[in-house]
Amino acid sequence: MxxxxxxxxxxxxxxxxxxxxxxxxxKGAADVxxxxxxxxxxxxxxxxxxINTAGCLDQCAHGVTVVVYPEAVWYGHVTVDDAxxxxxxxxxxxxxxxxxxxxxxxxxx
Amino acid sequence: MxxxxxxxxxxxxxxxxxxxxxxxxxKGAADVxxxxxxxxxxxxxxxxxxINTAGCLDQCAHGVTVVVYPEAVWYGHVTVDDAxxxxxxxxxxxxxxxxxxxxxxxxxx
Numbered sequence: 001m002x003x004x005x006x007x008x009x010x011x012x013x014x015x016x017x018x019x020x021x022x023x024x025x026x027k028g029a030a031d032v033x034x035x036x037x038x039x040x041x042x043x044x045x046x047x048x049x050x051i052n053t054a055g056c057l058d059q060c061a062h063g064v065t066v067v068v069y070p071e072a073v074w075y076g077h078v079t080v081d082d083a084x085x086x087x088x089x090x091x092x093x094x095x096x097x098x099x100x101x102x103x104x105x106x107x108x109x
Numbered sequence: 110m111x112x113x114x115x116x117x118x119x120x121x122x123x124x125x126x127x128x129x130x131x132x133x134x135x136k137g138a139a140d141v142x143x144x145x146x147x148x149x150x151x152x153x154x155x156x157x158x159x160i161n162t163a164g165c166l167d168q169c170a171h172g173v174t175v176v177v178y179p180e181a182v183w184y185g186h187v188t189v190d191d192a193x194x195x196x197x198x199x200x201x202x203x204x205x206x207x208x209x210x211x212x213x214x215x216x217x218x
Contacts, residue, residue: 003183003213003214003215003216004181007176007178007181009118009161009163050166050167052118052163052164052165052166053163053164054118054161054162054163054164055161055162055163056161057159057161058159067116069116069178069179069181070178070179070181072113072116072178072179074112104112105112106112107112
C-alpha cells in the first residue's frame with residue numbers, strides 16, 4: 001500500500017482568452033478541484049488521498065482535465081458533477097468512470 | 110504501456126517567508142522543474158515523459174519535493190544536480206534514486 005492511496009491532479013493552467021484550444025482554468029478547473037477537496041476532507045481521507053492543482057497537462061482542448069494516480073487514469077471535460085462521480089466511483093471505490101476517460105490517453109488493451 | 114511512461118510533478122508551492130516549514134518555491138523548485146524540462150526535451154521525450162508543476166505536496170519541511178508516477182516515488186530536498194540524477198536514473202532508466210527518497214513516503218516492504 002503506498003502512503004497515498006490516490007493522488008489526483010487537476011489541471012488549472014490559464015491561457016490567453018484568444019487561444020483556440022481554450023484552457024482548463026477558463027472551463028471551471030478551480031471549482032472542480034475545490035469540490036474534490038471538500039469531498040476528500042468530508043470523507044476523512046487526509047494522508048490517504050490528496051487533491052492537487054497541476055500546471056498544464058497538455059490536454060487543453062479536452063479540459064477540464066484530471067489525472068488520477070497510481071492508476072494513471074485521465075479524465076476530460078470534467079464538470080463539478082463529474083468530479084463527484086469520479087470521487088465516489090474511482091477515488092473511494094477504485095472503479096474508474098469509463099464515460100469520462102480520455103480515449104487517446106488510455107493504454108492499449 | 111501507458112501513454113506517459115513517466116509523469117513527474119515538482120511542488121512549486123509558495124508560503125509566507127515567516128512560515129517555519131519553508132516552502133519548495135523558496136528552495137529552488139522552479140530551477141529543478143526547468144532543468145527536468147530541458148533534459149526531457151533534449152532526450153526527445155515529448156509525449157512519453159511530462160514534467161509538471163504542482164501545488165503543495167504537503168512535504169514543506171522536506172522540499173524541494175518531487176513525485177514520479179506511475180511508480181509513486183517521492184523525493185525530498187532535491188537540488189538541480191539531484192534533478193539530473195533523478196532524470197538519468199529514474200526517468201530514463203527506471204531505477205529510483207534511493208538516497209533522495211523520502212523515507213516516510215515509501216510503501217512498507
